[in-house]
Amino acid sequence: MSIPFRRRALSLASLLLTLVLTACGGGDGDGDAPPPVPRGPGALLSGHYVNTFTAADIAQAMKDPESRIEGGVTPRYAVSSYRLTYTTTGQDGAAVTASGLVSVPKKAEGAASPVISYQHATTFHDNQAPANKVEAVEPPLVLASLGYIVVSPDYVGFGASKGVEHPYLTSAPTARSVLDMLAAAETWRRQNGVADNRQLFLAGYSEGGYATMAAHRAIERQNGALKAQLQAAVPGAGPYDVLKTLDEQLGRVRALLPPLGYVLDPERLASAPENVRNEVRRLLLRQMVPENGDVRYQPLFLDRYIANQREPIAADHSVHLGWAPSVPVYLFHGRGDLTVPYQASESARDAMRAAGANGVTLTDCTTPKFGHLDCVPEYFRFAIDRMGRLARDL
Structure with a gap:
């Protein structure tokens, strides 16, 4: 993720060019499957002090x-952390621990505390x-030291x-992994006498920003207890509009290497030979997922993009469409971000406002370079400030 964009684009282009020329001639888990799940989504299975x-x-x-939170933030409380396991469902709808x-x-x-889902x-x-x-040094503990109960899902594919x-x-x-974790954490708090003040905040950066918006939309649509508790969301630099994100990234490659624009057009890729599509998928996936990773990623959105299936991407992957948040949404992004294009946040802001939301704002990162990782410390200061204006009992 931190490889300079030009170098990644040139590497991708070189491999694609070779491919085209050739085509013209002819948690602590151990990686085992998780155990059977005995109860439904959101059920608390275990909780252990860490x-x-x-x-x-x-x-x-x-x-x-290595700290991602710095400057003007003073811890006030000691923090105790607990590892929970709970039930949720994966992409195929199967139960997962x-x-x-x-x-x-x-x-x-x-004493009660507000809750952040981070x-x-x-x-x-x-x-x-x-x-x-x-x-x-990790954000959940730093945020908790300010007076919040912080609930942090590992996501499906990690931990248990x-x-x-x-x-x-x-x-x-x-969204389900986040909401089911919130349900399990609420059960755990009741069992252990940990009081919350019925205020809920959502925050996260990059994929965490995406997960924050996905969870927020699900909370609004369910219209239940979590919606009544929700005070605000602070998503940072997320690929909310997945189509816009991919189109912008592809456009950058075209701008750097115009001769390959024809090859990289999704409309043409959709009808290209299978070996060409498979190689493009492999190359694009390698730009996102390093070879030394130990987590299995399922990039369904990328398969659909290569097949030029734009409607399913909008329906199943983008998280900014078809809803209007009822509480403030404080978007944050750097204009120089070459990992997640700034236009993804602009698109999210505009779509939610067009749907009738009045409290959606987009704040630009002011850190020099404005890049994806450069803006992380400023994002956390921004999020702490915006949540702190509404939080009680800190």
Whole structure:
């Protein structure tokens, strides 16, 4: 994800050119399948204590170069974290045992806290999932140290469900993994006497931004208890409009190497020989998923894009269409982002406003370079500020 775009584009183009010329001549899981699931979606299966960090521990960790939250953020509470397993469903509708993390600020007995559902960014390594990397430097613990109960799903394909394909940028199973984790976490809080104040916030960056919007749309459509609790969502730099994201990325390759524009047109790829389509898929997938990853990704959206199936992409993968949020949505993105195009956020803002939403805003990253990873620390400061304006009992 951090490879410079020009280098990735040139590498892709070189391989595609070779292909065209040739064609012209002729969590801690161990990778095993998860155990059978005994109960329905959202059921809490287990909860185990992981560790506790003091506020001083977290403040010291934030000085580390790996910290994604920095500047103007002061931890106030010690944080205890717990690994939950719960039931959800995968892309094919089959039951899956999933996992996630709940991080709780150590307040006075009986004191209530608002809840953040934090959706993590794209990672290709299981040991980076929230319930597997419970370190003081990680966003769930830093956010909890500010006074929030933080609920962080690992997503299907990570943690307890490692070995199951991760439904990458597929909206329904992504939303379900978040909402089912919220249900399981609520059960866990009741069982363990952890009080929340019935305020819910959603936040996440990159794929986490996408998952945040997918979950938000599902909450609005269900029109249940979670909608009554929801205060705001802060999605950062997500590929909400999957078609726009892919079109913009493909357009950049065409601009760099115009001779290959003909080959890379999805309308032509759809009717190209199968070996050509398969090689293009392999090359495009390799730009997104590194060879050394240990999580299985299912890029259905990419298969559909290569087949020029635009309507199914809009229906099953994009998350900005067909709804109007009833609470503020604070979008955040950098104009220089070469990983997820800025236009994806513009499209989401415009579509939700056109649907009748009045509280959708888009704030630009001001960090020099404005790139995808460059803007991460500023995003977290922005999210903490926007949620903090509405949160009570911090």
